[in-house]
């Protein structure tokens with residue numbers, strides 16, 4: 001690969017990840033990761049130019065290690081950044097009443113949504129150090145905000161807002177914060193983002209079609225609209241600027257409360 005910008009996008013076979021990979025590939029190289037090439041073979045990802053596809057399961061340390069080796073081979077002169085997008089919602093269908101707390105689902109969700117992305121990022125630091133951009137994006141969510149979720153009692157009771165998901169994304173926010181603490185000294189910009197309420201498979205699962213009490217004030221975005229706004233928002237953010245603050249950033253650049 002040449003000296004043009006190179007970005008890694010995880011979970012790129014569909015949804016927001018596919019939209020990000022599609023838009024980024026118009027100006028930069030993309031190393032797009034999918035959990036399984038066989039399982040995603042019908043994805044439009046494989047028709048894009050400027051894209052290399054690598055298998056990576058963020059739930060698995062050995063899969064991440066193998067993917068990092070492949071990325072090192074594909075991008076020996078370094079990568080500019082990573083979009084940690086892959087994630088799951090309420091994988092084990094945990095009982096909303098926490099009776100009992102779902103040990104296995106929490107373990108799986110925290111590993112997939114928080115530990116995997118943080119581990120992958122730390123393993124890609126040497127490749128990012130070869131470039132000046134050094135941007136790490138973590139796709140978090142508005143429901144990782146304690147102050148927002150504590151006002152969503154109806155959603156918690158009636159829409160099964162999954163405690164497993166919010167807990168895993170809060171863990172992600174904190175891992176991102178600690179990475180920010182250590183890496184911003186070396187010129188890295190670490191950004192946590194809410195992508196909006198986006199019409200993907202995950203949103204269909206999280207928000208039942210018959211839901212009547214969802215807050216109508218949430219704007220609904222297509223994956224393409226979300227990706228466009230996310231890309232615009234991160235363009236402006238740089239930890240080397242004096243006004244840079246580590247916050248939970250909304251897709252449109254506004255700041256959400258933690």
Ligand SMILES: NC(=O)c1ccc[n+]([C@@H]2O[C@H](COP(=O)([O-])OP(=O)(O)OC[C@H]3O[C@@H](n4cnc5c(N)ncnc54)[C@H](OP(=O)(O)O)[C@@H]3O)[C@@H](O)[C@H]2O)c1
Pocket residue numbers: 010011012013014015016017034035036039056057058059084085086087088112139140141142194195196197198199200201202203
């Ligand atoms: N949609 C929303 O309204 C919304 C709101 C807030 C935050 N988010 C966040 O946005 C991100 C993208 O979600 P989406 O809405 O685009 O959902 P999606 O269409 O369901 O896509 C999820 C992606 O994550 C991948 N993935 C899941 N588990 C994985 C694993 N163990 N290893 C590697 N990849 C894995 C999926 O791959 P497979 O196809 O192989 O499963 C898929 O590519 C997630 O982090 C999600 O939490 C979404």
